Amino acid sequence: MPQAVTRARARLARMDVVVDCYGLGPLQTNCYVVRADRGATAAVVVDPGGNAADLRLELARGGASCAAILITHGHFDHIGGVADLAEGTGAPVYMPEGERALLERYADFAPAGTGGRPYMPDELVAGGETIEVGGISFECVSIPGHSPAHVAYYADSALFSGDLLFANSVGRVDLPGGDWDTLLDSVRSLAERYPPETIVYPGHGPQTTLGDELKRNPFLAELRVPKQIDT
Secondary structure (H helix, E strand, C coil), rough: CCCCEEEEEEECCCCCEEEEEEEECCCCCCEEEEECCCCCCCCEECCCCCHHHHHHHHHHHHEEHHHHHECCCCHHHHHCHHHHHHHHHHHCCEEEHHHHHHHHCHHHHHHCCCCCCCCCCCCEEEECEEEEEEEEEEEEECCCCCCCCCCCEEEECEEEEECCCCCEEECCCCCCHHHHHHHHHHHHHHHCCCCCCCCEEECCCCCCCCHHHHHHHHHHHHHHHHCHHHH
């Protein structure tokens, strides 16, 4: 396996979809390759942060091709490999509409030397859509807070949360468009929408579950206090 691509996680037996994780790009951001089953020849790639050529080799070794590219948000470390991967595979790119400029004008927002290029997304999302690609049905969910138009993708007990929620942490809110109260509201909405055993695949660090984070994450203590109802 090329050094630029490091396998981080494999399939969880209780899940229907197969999820493999690769650390890509200058920050080794988690990029996920999702397939309907281990033998599936179509794969969906979530947040390719770089190293598109190496990722394509990994897909080929697994007998799969890229059927679609799903982007959670527009920060450079999540989109650095989009142009190369999309042009090399012909896969459509799904991107939050409110952050499309960060991809379309990549050089205006990304630090110098990160290796990415501008690209025009094929499909714009805002949350509420159902995306049928690679034999998998993904729910697209709006989760602003870390960034203003951030979305998550959910399929078969797997939640690809981007930089909203991490194991024992949460995303930064000091970047443009970030907001702490909005981030907490987004985490709360996920907890109300999906069961606690939902596997969270974050943009950085190890996988976790919604239930574990609601119980132990020190940044979510406020969510463990019952909300007061005005009378």
